[in-house]
Amino acid sequence: MSAIQSTLNITFDLERGRRDSSYNNIIIEFKGKGFFNGRANSAKFREAMDDRLAKYIPRLAQEQRLDPSDYIGIAIDGNHIAFAQWLNGGLQAGPLLPLSATSVGLVCAAIKAGYRRAVTNQNLIADFGPASPAGIGLMQELADLLSTALAEEGGNKITMLFQEWRTLYGQISDAARRAAEACQAELRFQVAVSADLLVPASLFIIHTYNSLLMKLLAAEIIASHGLTAFPSFSQNVLAQPAAQLPTTLAHDIEGGAYFNAAGIKGFVEEAIFSWYLSAFTDDQTNEPLLTAIRTLLARLSLYRTDKLEVAQATDVLKSFYQNLVPDVLRRSLGEFYTPDWLVKYSVDKVAPATWQGVRALDPTCGSGSFLLEVIRRKRQQAQQAGLSAGEQLDELMQTVWGFDLNPLAVQTARVNYLIAVADLLAQVPGHEIEVPVLLADAVYSPARQPYETEDVVRYRVGSEVADLEVVLPATLSLDRPRLDQVFTLLGAAVELDKEPADALATLVTHRAITAAEAQQWAGSLTQTYQNVLRLHRRNWNGIWFRIVRNFFWSATAGEFDVIIGNPPWVRWASLPPLYRERVKPTCEQYDIFSSTPFSGGNSLDISGLITYTVADKWLKPNGKLVFVLTQTLFQNPSSEGFRRFQINASTYLIPREIDDLKALKPFADASNSTAVAVFEKTTVPEDPYPVAYRVWDRSEKNSRTIPALLSPAEVMARVMVTPLEARPVGGLGSPWAILPAGRHQQLAALQGTCDWVQGRKGITADLNGIYFVTVDAENAASNRVQITTRPEAGRTDIGPKRQFWIEPDLLYPLLKGASDIGPCRLTRAHNLFTLVPNQGISRQQYATAENQLAVDLPLTARYFQHYSTALARRSTYRLRMPGAPFYAVYSVGSYTFAPYKVVWAEQGTFGAAVVTHAPVPLQGEKPFVPDHKLFFADFDHPEPAYYLCGLLNAPSVKEYIESHNISIQLGDVFKHLTLPAFDEQNPQHTALSALVEQTHSCDQIDYPGFLQLVKDTADAILVVS
Secondary structure, rough: OHHHHHHHHOOOEEOHHHHOEOOOOOOOEEEEOOOOOOOOOOHHHHHHHHHHHHHHHHHHHHHOOOHHHEEEEEEEEEEEEEEEEOOOOOEEEEOOOOOOOHHHHHHHHHHHHOOEEEEEEEHHHHHHHHOOOOHHHHHHHHHHHHHHHHHOOOOHHHHHHHHHHHHHHOOOOOOHHOOOOHHHHHHOOOOOOOOOHHHHHHHHHHHHHHHHHHHHHHHHHHOOOOOOOOOOHHHHHHOOHHHHHHHHHHHHHOHHHHHOOOOOOOOOOOOOOOOHHHOOOOOOOOOHHHHHHHHHHHOOOOOEOOOOOOHHOHHHHHHHHHHHOOOHHHHHHOOOOOOHHHHHHHHOOOOOOOOOOEEEOOOOOOOOOOHHHHHHHHHHHHHHHHHHHHHHHHHHHHHHEEEEEOHHHHHHHHHHHHHHHHHHOOOOOOOOOOOOOEEEEOOOOOOOOOOOOOOEEEEOOOOOOOOEEEEEEEHHHOOOOOHHHHHHHHHHHHHOOOHHHHHHHHHOOOOOOOOOHHOOOOHHHHHHHHHHHHHOOOOOOOHHHHHHOOOOOOOOOEEEEEEEEOOOOOOOHHHHHHHHHHHHHHHOOOOOOOOOOOOOOHHHHHHHHHHHHHHHHEEEEEEEEEEEEEHHHOOHHHHHHHOOOEEEEEEEEEEEEEEEEOOOOOOOOOOOOOOHHHHHOOOOOOOOEEEEEEEEEEEEOOEOOOOOOOHHHHHHHHHHEEEEEEEOOOOOOOOEEEEEHHHHHHHHHHHHHOOOOOOOEEEEOOOOOHHEEEEEEEEEOEEEEEEOOHHHHHHOOOOOEEEEEEOOOEEEEEEOHHHEEEEOEEEOOOOOOOEEOOOOOOOOHHHHHHHHHHOOOHHOOOHHHHHHHHHHOOOHHHHOOOOOOOOOOOOOOHHHHOOEEEEEOOOOOOEEEOOOOOEEEEEEEEOOOOOOOOEEEEEEEEEHHHHHHHOOHHHHHHHHHHHOOOOOOOOOOOHOOOOOOOOOHHHHHHHHHHHHHHHHHOOOOOHHHHHHHHHHHHHHHHOOO
C-alpha cells in the first residue's frame, strides 16, 4: 500500500472500523495473504464482498450524496485481486485476478482515475488515443507485426489481407502520399516499410487498432448490461492465463461467439482486421503483442459501460476516430465526418407526422451518426406512447438501417447502434436481435441483370487479387433466411476442405435446399463454392461467406420511407480503377455522365451517383431523400446528368428544397461547398421549379467556421439565411440559376446562347515555371534574350532557378490570372512572358512548330530539350495531345493571338477587361496571351471588343452570370447567356464602346465614376431593370 501511495503521490484514507482504505471513489478491502484460496466462493472472499464492500459502498454513497454505481470496490488477499461494481441495485464481483504487473497496474489505474470512467470522447482519447500509452503500445506491436510480414519472401496471410484492404478500402490519393512526411511526424508508432507503403500501412494499423477496440468496447457493454454470465468481459479475460487470450479473441471477439451467445447475431462479420491473430501460432506466442492487448483490456475494464447517457446523446466513436487519425492524413483522404448539429438539422428536414413505423436508411452510414439521431427520435416517441422495451427493439431493428462499404465504418456503426439500444436489451433478457448495419455497397448491389440468360444473380467482390465471383439462383438470393443457412453450411464445408459435390450434399442433408433444387441449382452453387474454396486453399479462409452475406442482405432490405445521410464526396477519377470498372454500367444506366467533353466522367462526384442508385433501389414512391451533398452538383457542368432528376422512364427524383452552406465552414477542417438537399421520389412527371433555395452566410461578428459542438439553435443564431429560388438556366440538365423570387422573369432576356461571340480558354502549359519566365537581358546584335525560370511557380520539381539565352520569337506578354485584370481595367503588376511554341493543336501546326525550332530557333530548342523529361510527363500533353512535340502547349489557336481580347477570370467575382498588346524585348508590340485561369473572347477590331466588355460589366449580366456559375468555374459564360450583337449603326452601342475604352485609360481618381457610367449605359441597352 505504501508503495502505491508513494508511486502515485497520494494518501489513502485508512479507517479500520469501516473499511480498510479508500481514495476518492475507490474502496479497497484487504484480507490476509492467500485467504481467498483462489476461489470466488471462498468464505473470506464472500466476506470481503458481501459483508464489507457491499455495505461500505451504499453507506458512503449516501454520506457523499453519490450513486453507489459511481464507486469501484477492490478486494486483495496478496495473491489475488478482484474488482467489484454496483450494478442493478447490488454489488457484482469480478473474477479473481492473479497478482501480477497487469493486475497491480489495474489497481493503480483505478486509483489514479478515482472513479469509473464514462464512455465519452474525452476519456476514450485520453485512455486509448494516439498519445496514450495503451494506444502507442498496441499500435507499435501491430506495426512490428505488419512490417515483418510484408518483408517476408513469398506470400503470407497478413500480406494478402493487407493488399486486399489496400486495394478495396485503402486507396491513397496523391495528396495523401504528399502528406506522408507530416503524417509520420504525428504518429507515435513506427512502421518499417517502403516509402510507397508508409501511408497505407500506417492507416491499416490505425484501422485494425480501432476495430479491435470497438469490438472489445461492445463486449464490455453487453457484459455490463447483464447479457452475459459475468459483468466485465475485460476482467474475466484478464483472469485467464495469458496464453488463452488468442483463443478467446479468435472465438469470442473476431469469431463473434460472445455476441451470438448474448443474442446479438452477426455482430462481427468482417475478417480483414483479425489479421493480427496470425501472430499467435503453435510455434510462437508473441508475448509483446499479448501484453499490449492485456494492457488495453485492463484500461477498458475501468469503464462504466452500464450507463451510456453521453454516448447515446452524441457520436463519441466518431470523435475518437477523428482524433486517432492524423489530421493531415484524414484531410488528404477526404474523411470529413458530419458534425452532430448538421445531422440534427438534416433529420429535421424529414419531418414525418410520427417517427413510429417510418423506415429510415443511411446508405453510407460511416460511424452511424444519422442512425443514432433517428433512433433517439424514435425512442423518445415510443416511450411517450408507452411501448415496451421488446416492442421498441423490434421496431428499431425493422426500421433503422445502415450500409457502408468500409468494414471499419460498419463495425463502428454497429457498436454505436448497440450503445443506443443496450438499455433496452437489458430489460428483455433472451431477446435476439441482428443489428441492421450492413457491409454493403450503395452503388453496386446484387441484382439480376436484364441481359442474363440464366435465372441467376452474379456479383463480384474483392480486389483483382481475390476477385470472387458469386453466382446464385435468383430465387435463393432473395430468400435471406435460407441464403444465410446456405452460406453458413458452405462456409463450414470450406473450412473442412470438402469437395463441391460433398458440400452440395450437405445442403440437402441439412434441408437448406431440396434435392430437386440441388439438381437445378448445381451449376451456380458449385461455381460459387469452387471460387471460395480456391481462396481458402490459398489461406484466405474464414472471410468470404461472411462478407458476401451482407451484400446479399442489402438486396432484400426492402423499401424505405426515408433515406438520409452524407454520401462520400469523391471524384470519379479518384475511385479505385477496379471499382470504376464495376460501377460504370450503373452510371450508364442512369445516364449520369455529362455530355460535355473533358468535364464528364472524370469530374463526376460519386455522391451524385449514390443519390440515384439508393433512390431507385431502396426509396419508396413518394418517399423522401435528405442528403448532405456538394453544392456543385446543382451548378457544375459535369453534373448535367444528375440534374435531369429522372431515375428511369417512369420514375423521378424531384428536388424540393436546398440549403446552401457554401459560404460557411460546417466542417471545421475542410473548405467544402456544402448543401442539404431534400428530394422526393415520384412516378408522375412534374415541373418542380422554382425550387426553394436558402443561402446561409455568417452573421455580423461571427466567423465562417461553425464549431462542431453547437446545437442547431446555436448555429442558427450565428448565421443569416436568405430565401431565394432556383431554376435551370437553360434546357434539361443545365446549371441552376439562384436568384431572388421574381428575378428570373426580370432577367429572362439574358437567357439563351450567344451566336456572335465565343468564349475561349487561355493556354494550358502545365509547367508554368518553364513557360512563364522573366526576361533579364537582351543582345540585339545576336537577337537573343536571357530568360530565368521560375521553379516556385508550381508543385512539380523542375530543379533550381536557371538562366538561358534563347531567341525571342516565341515570347509573348503574359496575363497570369485574376489579379491582372479588373472591370474595364488592366491591373497587371508583373512583367512575365510566356513561351508559345505552337500556333494551334492540329498535326500541321505541330509539324510547323517542330520545323521552326529545328531550323530557326536552335537555342529555344535546346532550352526545351533541357526539360524534355518533365515536359513529356505533363498530364495534358499525355492525355489530350497525341502526336504533339513534347514542348507543345494546349488550348491555343489563332484566337490566342487576336489583337483584342475581352478577358475575365475563371475564379472569383466576375468582371471583364479588354487587353491588347505589350512590348516584348527585341520583338516590339505583341498581343497578350492569357493563361488557362483566364477566359476570353477574341476580336480583330476594338469597337465590338469594348462594347462586349461594357455589357459583361453590366450589373444585371454580372448578377445573371454569378447566379448559375460556381465561383471557381466561371468558364465560358456565353453557353447560357445571350447578348445583343454589336451594331456599328446603333449610337447606343458605339457610345458604350467609346465609354468603355475611355474607362480603361482614365486616371484612377476618375475610374469609379467612369465605371458606374459604363454599368448604367450597359443596363440601359439591355433594357433590364
